[in-house]
Amino acid sequence: MSKHFEPVIVGFLCNWCSYRAADLAGTARIHYAPNMRPIRVMCSGRVDPQFVLKALKDGADGVMIAGCHPGECHYVEGNIKALRRFLLLKRMLTQLGVEEERVQLVWASASEGIILAEAVDRMTEEVRDLGPLNWQENVLGRGNGHVVSIQVETELESEEV
Amino acid sequence: MSERVGVYICHCGTNIAKTVDVEEVATWAGEQPNVVCSREYKFMCSSLGQDLIEEDIKEQGLTRVVVASCSPHMHEKTFRTACERGGLNPFLFEMANIREHDSWTTDDREAATQKAKALTNAAIERVVHHNPLEPLPVEINPNTLVVGGGIGGISAALELADAGHHVYLVEREPSIGGHMAQLDKTFPTLDCSACILTPKMVDVGQHPNITLLTWSEVEKLDGFLGNFTATIRKKARYVDEEHCTGCGICIEKCPFKVVDNVFEAGLGTRKVIYRPFPQAVPKYPVIDVENCVYFQRGKCKACQIFCPTEPNSIDFEQQDEMIQIEVGNIILATGYDLFDVSRIPQYGYGRLANVFTSIEFERMVNASGPTDGKIVMRDMESTPKNVAIVHCVGSRDENYHKYCSKVCCMYSLKFAHLIHERIPEAEVYNCYIDMRTPGKGYEEFYHRLLEEGTHFIRGKVADVSDVARTETEEGKLIVQVEDTLIGKQRRIPVDMVILSPAMEAKPDSKEVSQLFKMGCDFDGFFVERHPKLDPVATMTEGIFIAGACQGPKDVPDTVAQGAAAAARVAGLINRGTVMMEPVRASINQEACSGCRICNTMCPYNAIIFHEDRKVSEVLTALCQGCGTCVAACPSGVITGAHFTNDQVLSQIEGILWDVRVEQELVPGD
Numbered sequence: 001m002s003k004h005f006e007p008v009i010v011g012f013l014c015n016w017c018s019y020r021a022a023d024l025a026g027t028a029r030i031h032y033a034p035n036m037r038p039i040r041v042m043c044s045g046r047v048d049p050q051f052v053l054k055a056l057k058d059g060a061d062g063v064m065i066a067g068c069h070p071g072e073c074h075y076v077e078g079n080i081k082a083l084r085r086f087l088l089l090k091r092m093l094t095q096l097g098v099e100e101e102r103v104q105l106v107w108a109s110a111s112e113g114i115i116l117a118e119a120v121d122r123m124t125e126e127v128r129d130l131g132p133l134n135w136q137e138n139v140l141g142r143g144n145g146h147v148v149s150i151q152v153e154t155e156l157e158s159e160e161v
Numbered sequence: 162m163s164e165r166v167g168v169y170i171c172h173c174g175t176n177i178a179k180t181v182d183v184e185e186v187a188t189w190a191g192e193q194p195n196v197v198c199s200r201e202y203k204f205m206c207s208s209l210g211q212d213l214i215e216e217d218i219k220e221q222g223l224t225r226v227v228v229a230s231c232s233p234h235m236h237e238k239t240f241r242t243a244c245e246r247g248g249l250n251p252f253l254f255e256m257a258n259i260r261e262h263d264s265w266t267t268d269d270r271e272a273a274t275q276k277a278k279a280l281t282n283a284a285i286e287r288v289v290h291h292n293p294l295e296p297l298p299v300e301i302n303p304n305t306l307v308v309g310g311g312i313g314g315i316s317a318a319l320e321l322a323d324a325g326h327h328v329y330l331v332e333r334e335p336s337i338g339g340h341m342a343q344l345d346k347t348f349p350t351l352d353c354s355a356c357i358l359t360p361k362m363v364d365v366g367q368h369p370n371i372t373l374l375t376w377s378e379v380e381k382l383d384g385f386l387g388n389f390t391a392t393i394r395k396k397a398r399y400v401d402e403e404h405c406t407g408c409g410i411c412i413e414k415c416p417f418k419v420v421d422n423v424f425e426a427g428l429g430t431r432k433v434i435y436r437p438f439p440q441a442v443p444k445y446p447v448i449d450v451e452n453c454v455y456f457q458r459g460k461c462k463a464c465q466i467f468c469p470t471e472p473n474s475i476d477f478e479q480q481d482e483m484i485q486i487e488v489g490n491i492i493l494a495t496g497y498d499l500f501d502v503s504r505i506p507q508y509g510y511g512r513l514a515n516v517f518t519s520i521e522f523e524r525m526v527n528a529s530g531p532t533d534g535k536i537v538m539r540d541m542e543s544t545p546k547n548v549a550i551v552h553c554v555g556s557r558d559e560n561y562h563k564y565c566s567k568v569c570c571m572y573s574l575k576f577a578h579l580i581h582e583r584i585p586e587a588e589v590y591n592c593y594i595d596m597r598t599p600g601k602g603y604e605e606f607y608h609r610l611l612e613e614g615t616h617f618i619r620g621k622v623a624d625v626s627d628v629a630r631t632e633t634e635e636g637k638l639i640v641q642v643e644d645t646l647i648g649k650q651r652r653i654p655v656d657m658v659i660l661s662p663a664m665e666a667k668p669d670s671k672e673v674s675q676l677f678k679m680g681c682d683f684d685g686f687f688v689e690r691h692p693k694l695d696p697v698a699t700m701t702e703g704i705f706i707a708g709a710c711q712g713p714k715d716v717p718d719t720v721a722q723g724a725a726a727a728a729r730v731a732g733l734i735n736r737g738t739v740m741m742e743p744v745r746a747s748i749n750q751e752a753c754s755g756c757r758i759c760n761t762m763c764p765y766n767a768i769i770f771h772e773d774r775k776v777s778e779v780l781t782a783l784c785q786g787c788g789t790c791v792a793a794c795p796s797g798v799i800t801g802a803h804f805t806n807d808q809v810l811s812q813i814e815g816i817l818w819d820v821r822v823e824q825e826l827v828p829g830d
Contacts, residue, residue, distance in 0.1 A: 006272075008820050010813060016680075016700055023232045026261030034272040037279050037816045038262050040233070042744060042804055045762075046788030050806075055813050059820030071671070072680060074700060075787035076764035085792070110700075111682050117266070 007061035007127040009120070011038040012047045016074035018066030018108045018116060025113030032117035033124035036064055043067070044105075045078025049089045052103060056093075057135050062127040066106040066116060079107070096139050101126040164289050165197045167223040168281065169214060171205035171230035173260055180264040180273040186229070190281050195289055197221060206236050211243040218247030225288040229257035229281045250293035252743070252803060257284040279816045286815030290807045296740035297781065301387040302489030303734045306331065308379055311339020312716055313494035313708025315361050316723030317730075322370035324731050329486050330365060331393055332375045334423070336441035337362055339496055343424060343520060345527040345534075347716055348575040349606035355529070359440045366442040374484070376447055382676055385785065386703030387489045387739065397479040399448040400434075405474035407444030411464035412436065419452045426520045429531030434464045439529065448475075490703045490730040493687065494723060495673060497709035500555035500562070500662035507624035508554065508660055514539040515638055516625060516658045519572060526579050536583050538657055545587060545656035548580055549640045551622045552593040555663035562663045562684065567713040569661040570597045574607055576659055577615045590616045590653055592642050600715070618653075620645045625658050664713040679704050686712045697726040702741070705729055744786035744803045746779045752798040753777055759790035759799060 013019040019040050025032065041047060044067025052063045065086060067079035086105045093103060104123050108116040168190040172178035183201045191199035198221055202210050205228055217223050226249065228240050233256040241251035257280040267273050303326050307318045310332030318328045330337070341347075342362075344354035365371055374395060381392035400411075412432050421431040424438055431437075433452045436444065454461040455477065465475035502510045502518055510516045515538050517525075528534040538545055550573045556566040570593065577589045591610075596617070598604045611617070620643040629635045630652070637654035644651050666685025667673070674681035679699040680688035687706045690698040697705050705726040708719040733739060748759070748768075755775035760768050767783035768790060770776075779790070779799075791801035814821065 008817065010816060019232075020234065023234060023258075023261040026232075026263075026265035029265055031268065032266055034263070034267045034269060034276045037276060037283070038258070039283065039809065039812055039816060041788065041809070042801075043787035043789060046792050046801065046804060048792040048806065048809075051809055051813060054810055055817065058814055059817045068680075071675065074678070074680070075785060075789065076675075076678065078764065078787045078789045081762065081789050081793070109682070110680065110688060 005128060005131060007035050007124060007132070008059065009036040009062040009064055009123060009127060010055040010060045011036045011064040011066060011120075012041050012044065012051065013038050014044045014067045014074070014079070015040055015042045017068035017072065017110050018044075018106070020110035021066070021108040021112050021116040023113075024110065025117040028113050030113055030117045032120045035124045035127075036120045043073065043075045043078035044082035045073075045075065047082055047085070049085055052089060056098065056102070056133060056139075059135075061130075061133045062102040062104070062123060064104050064106060064120070064123055066108055066119070069107040069109055072109060098133065098139065099130050101130060102133060164195050164224045165222055166195045166225040166227060166285055166288060167214065167217045167221065168196055168199040168285060169205050169210070169226070169228045169230075170199070170201040170259075170277075170281065171210070171228065172201060172203045173230060173264075174204065177230070177260050177264045180267060180270055181259055181277045182270065182274045183277075185274055186277050186281060189278055190285065193282060193285055195225075196285060197223065205230050206239050211239065211246075214240065214243045215247040218244065218249050223247075223249065224253065225291065226254045227257060227281065227284040227288050228254070229259045229277065229284065231260040232258045232262070252294040253288065253291050255284040255288040255291065257281045275819065279818060282818045283812045283815035287808050287812040290805065290811050291803070292805075294743040294802055297743050297745070298738050299385075299387045299741050299782075300738050301733050301736065302389075302487055303327065304329065304486070304488045305730050305734075306379075306389070306391055306486065306488040306491045307494065308491065309339070309494035309496055309708070309710070310334070310337030310365075310373075310375065311494060311496045311708065311719075312341045312358065312361075313496065313710075313719040313723040314339075314492070315365055316720045317492045317494060317707055317727040318371055319361065319364055319368070320724050320727035321731060322368045324727075325370065326731065326734055327370050327372070329372045329374060329391075329488065331377050331379055332373075333378050334437065335376045335398070335435075335447040336437045336443070337365060337373070337375060338438070338440075338442070341716060342438060342440075343426070343527075344523050345530070346575060346579065348571045349600075349602045351575070351578070355440065362440065362442040373443060375443060377484075379676065380483075382491075382678070385783070386741065387733075388782075389488050389491060389703065391486050391488060391491070393484045393486065395482040395484055397481050398445060399450075399475065399477055399479050400445050401472075401474045401476050401479070402443070402445050404470045404472060405445045406470060407446075408469065409436070409446070410467050410469060411475060412446055414463045414467040416461070416463055417452065417454060419449065425531055426518065426524050428521050428524050490705065490733060491677065492705045492707055492723075492726045492730060493673070493677060493710055494707040494719075494726075495667055495670070495710040497664045497713070498667050500665050502554055502660045502662050504561065505554060508551065508622070508658075509625045509627075509638075510660060513625060513627055513638055513658075515545070515656060516660065519569070519576070519659060519661045522576060522659045523572075526576075526583070534583075536580060543656075544584055546584075547588045547590070547637075547653075547655040548657045548659065549590040549592060549622075549638075549653055549655045550576055550659045550661065551625075551640070552591065552661050553621065553663075554660040555665070557594055562665060564663075564684065564713065565597060566664040567597070568664065568715045571600070571603055571606070571715065573659075573661045574598075574610050574615075577610055578613065581613050581615070588616065590618055590640070590655065592618045592620060592622045592640065594619070594621050600717075618642055618644050618651065629654075664709060666710070670710065677701070677704050686710065697722055697729060703733075742786070744801070745781050745784045746786065746788065746790055746799050746801050747781070748777055748779055748794075749798040749800070750774075750776050750778065752796060754796050756795060758793055758795060762790045762793045764789070
C-alpha cells in the first residue's frame with residue numbers, strides 16, 4: 001500500500017437515471033475521481049441494506065446509492081423506498097460507529113452526468129479525510145462506541161504495515 | 162460448481178486502450194478462477210470481435226462470457242446475440258463498463274487500469290451465478306393512443322390509420338389543430354398555415370380508423386407495452402355530439418361575448434358557446450361554463466331555444482364521461498407553451514400597450530384573425546410606421562431558459578417580411594443575438610429579408626420604454642440595444658414592438674411524464690431513449706414521443722417525428738408479439754410466510770395475496786422487474802431474475818478484489 005490513502009467506494013446505480021448519468025459523464029468526458037466502482041441495479045429500491053453492509057464488510061470505505069430524483073423514478077417510487085431504507089440503515093451504522101459520510105444517497109437523473117461526477121468527487125474527498133473504514137477492526141473488533149480513539153490506533157497500525 | 166468463463170477486453174480503438182492497460186487487464190483476468198480464456202481485441206463490437214466470442218464458445222466450450230467494453234446500454238444486446246449465435250443462452254453473459262465509467266473519466270492510467278480490473282472481476286464473479294433465462298413473449302394490442310392533436314399528433318395518427326391500424330386521438334382542447342392552426346404563414350415557403358393544416362384535420366375527423374376524443378384528457382394509465390389500459394375523461398361539452406350538425410346557429414344566437422385568451426391570444430372575442438375557430442374539427446361547439454349566463458344565473462338558454470335539431474342538441478345536464486380504452490402503444494405529442502413575456506418586466510409587456518407577443522402578432526396578420534389581417538397598434542386602427550422585433554425573449558438567457566428555441570429567428574424574419582408586404586413604407590428592426598437559420602431554404606429566406614431592407618441589429622435588447630429623451634422619441638416606444646457589430650448603444654424609437662418568446666414545456670409536463678411513467682428533463686421536455694439514435698422512443702417500452710414536447714421544434718421536424726413514432730409503433734404492431742426482458746421477480750411459494758410486506762411495496766400492484774394458502778404471488782405479466790419487493794422480503798424468498806442476491810453479492814466481492822485480501826487474513830467472526 002502506498003502511503004497515500006485512496007478510498008474505495010462501491011456505487012449502486014439505478015439502471016434508468018444514475019447509471020445513465022454515469023454513462024453521460026463518460027461520454028461528455030467529465031473527469032472525476034476513479035474511486036467509485038459502480039454496480040448496476042434496476043432501481044435504487046433494489047438496494048438491499050445487506051448489499052451495503054456486505055460492501056463495507058468486504059473492504060469498501062464507503063457506499064454510494066444513486067437513484068432518480070424523487071418523483072422521477074422509472075418504477076414510480078422505488079427511490080422513495082430506497083430513501084426510507086437508507087435513513088434507517090444510516091441510523092444503525094452511526095450507532096455502530098460508521099461515520100455518516102461513508103454511506104450516501106444521491107439523486108442524479110440521466111441528464112445529470114455532472115451532478116453524479118461532482119457527487120463522486122465530493123464523497124471521495126470526504127471519505128479520504130475520514131481514512132480507511134477497516135470494518136473488521138473498527139466495527140467488529142473493539143468498537144464499543146469509542147470510534148475516534150480506535151481510528152487513531154488503526155492509522156498507527158496501518159503505518160506500521 | 163465450475164464454469165468455463167471467457168473474458169474479452171475491448172480496446173475500442175484508443176477510447177479504452179489510451180487510459181486502460183488492456184493487455185495487463187486481459188492477462189490478469191486470465192489468471193482468475195473459472196476463467197479459461199481471456200483476450201483483448203481492438204473492437205469487440207465489430208463482426209470479427211463477435212466471431213471471436215462465437216468461436217470460443219464452440220471450440221473451448223465456454224459456459225459464461227464477460228465482455229469489458231462500453232456501457233451495456235450501448236452493446237449489451239450485440240454481445241447477447243453473439244452468445245446466442247454461439248449456442249449459449251444470452252443471459253449467461255455479463256458486461257463490464259470500462260469506457261463510459263472508467264477510461265473516459267480520468268487520465269490516470271494506473272487508477273483506470275485498477276478500476277477496469279475491479280469492474281471486470283465483478284463481472285467474472287457475477288456471471289458464474291447467472292441462470293439461463295427465456296425472454297417473455299408479449300402480445301401487442303394493435304390499437305394506439307395518440308395524445309395531443311397538434312400537427313405532430315395528427316401526423317402520427319394519420320400515418321398509423323392509413324396503414325390500417327386503429328388510433329385513439331385524445332386532445333385537451335375542443336378542436337384538434339394545436340398551435341399551427343393559429344399561425345398565418347409558415348416559414349420559409351410562406352404557405353398559408355390553415356391551407357395545409359385543415360385538410361389534414363378533416364382527414365383525421367373522417368378517417369374510419371381514428372376515434373377522435375377532443376375536450377378530453379388521459380387521467381390514468383395502467384399496464385405495459387402491448388397492453389395498456391388508459392382511462393380518459395371526456396369533459397362535458399353540453400352539446401350532444403350524436404345529434405349536433407354543427408350548423409353554428411347556437412353560436413350566432415348566443416348573446417354573450419368574452420375575450421378569447423386561448424385561440425385569439427386575447428386580441429379577439431368569442432361567444433360563450435363556441436368553436437375555437439371556424440374550421441375546427443370536430444365541428445361541435447362547447448359551452449364555456451364559467452361565462453355562461455345559464456350556468457351562472459340559471460337564465461338564457463338561447464342556444465337551446467334556437468337549436469334546430471330534433472332532438473335538441475344542447476344538453477345542460479351532460480356530465481363528464483370516463484372512457485376506458487385498451488391500446489398496445491402510446492405516442493405523446495403534447496406540444497409546448499410560449500414563455501410568459503411579462504416575466505421580463507423591462508420589455509414592458511402588459512405595461513406598454515404597443516408591445517405585442519409573437520402569437521398576438523400571428524393572429525393579427527392572419528386573414529381570418531381579429532383584425533382581418535391588418536397590422537394595427539393596440540388602438541386597433543392606427544398603422545405602425547416602425548416596428549422592432551426582439552428575438553430570444555426568454556431563450557438563450559441564463560435567467561430563464563438557457564436553450565435556443567430554434568424557431569424564433571425564422572418566424573421573426575417571417576414577421577419582418579409580412580410587415581414589409583402589408584406596410585411597404587414601414588421600417589423594421591430585427592434585434593437578434595445570433596441569426597440561426599439552419600434548415601432547407603431558411604438561410605435563403607434570411608438573405609431575401611436582407612434584400613427587402615430589414616434593419617438587422619446584432620445585440621440583446623436591454624429594455625423597452627416610453628420615456629423620451631429627444632423630440633423624435635416623443636410618443637414612441639424606445640428600444641435600447643447595444644449594436645455589437647459597431648460597438649454602440651442605440652435607442653431606436655418605434656411604434657410597435659414584437660417579442661419573440663421562447664418555446665417552453667407545458668406547465669404540467671412533469672405530471673404527464675409521471676402519468677406515462679417516463680422521464681422529463683429539468684426544462685420539462687420529455688426525455689428520448691437516445692438523443693441521436695433513438696429520438697422518438699422513451700425509456701419506457703411502448704411509449705413514444707413526437708414534436709415540441711421533446712424539445713423546441715418547427716413544423717417539418719414535428720411532422721417527421723410524428724411519422725417516425727408512427728413507424729416505430731407500426732413495426733411493433735406488425736411483429737404482433739415481442740420478446741420482453743425476463744428480468745422479473747418471483748416468490749418461492751413454499752417458503753413465503755405470507756407477511757404481505759411485499760404487497761404494498763409493488764408500484765404496479767403485481768403482487769397478489771392468496772387468502773386460502775396465505776402466500777403472495779407475483780403476476781409476471783405485470784411485474785416490471787424493479788426489485789423493490791426482493792429487497793423488502795424479510796424471509797428472502799423473492800428472487801429478482803438476473804439481479805439475484807447471489808449475483809449482486811458476488812459482484813460486490815469481485816469489485817473489491819484488491820481490498821478484500823486483508824479480510825481473508827482475519828477469518829470470519
